[in-house]
Amino acid sequence: MCRNIKTLFNFEPPATNDEIEAASLQFVRKLAGSAKPSQANQASYDEAVENISTVVKDLLGSLVTQAPAKNREEEAAKARARSEKRFRSTASANG
Numbered sequence: 643m644c645r646n647i648k649t650l651f652n653f654e655p656p657a658t659n660d661e662i663e664a665a666s667l668q669f670v671r672k673l674a675g676s677a678k679p680s681q682a683n684q685a686s687y688d689e690a691v692e693n694i695s696t697v698v699k700d701l702l703g704s705l706v707t708q709a710p711a712k713n714r715e716e717e718a719a720k721a722r723a724r725s726e727k728r729f730r731s732t733a734s735a736n737g
Contacts, residue, residue: 654711
């Protein structure tokens with residue numbers, strides 16, 4: 643599950659609220675050990691996502707860097723290339 647949490651800092655344009663909430667949801671899912679909470683736990687789950695989103699927004703707003711902002715498309719292309727290489731290596735090792 644945590645593979646789905648993407649780096650959110652130092653991108654142009656900055657991370658959106660949707661991206662922050664998606665990462666927070668993945669984090670809560672990982673910690674809780676389930677992708678979907680029971681009805682009894684839904685309120686706690688939602689509150690945790692909201693709290694983590696708030697903390698992440700504060701964190702991203704306070705971080706500083708001298709590095710140039712990253713391009714989302716270039717970073718996505720790099721990730722696809724890494725994934726392709728990883729899965730190609732796994733397939734050839736199993737074949």
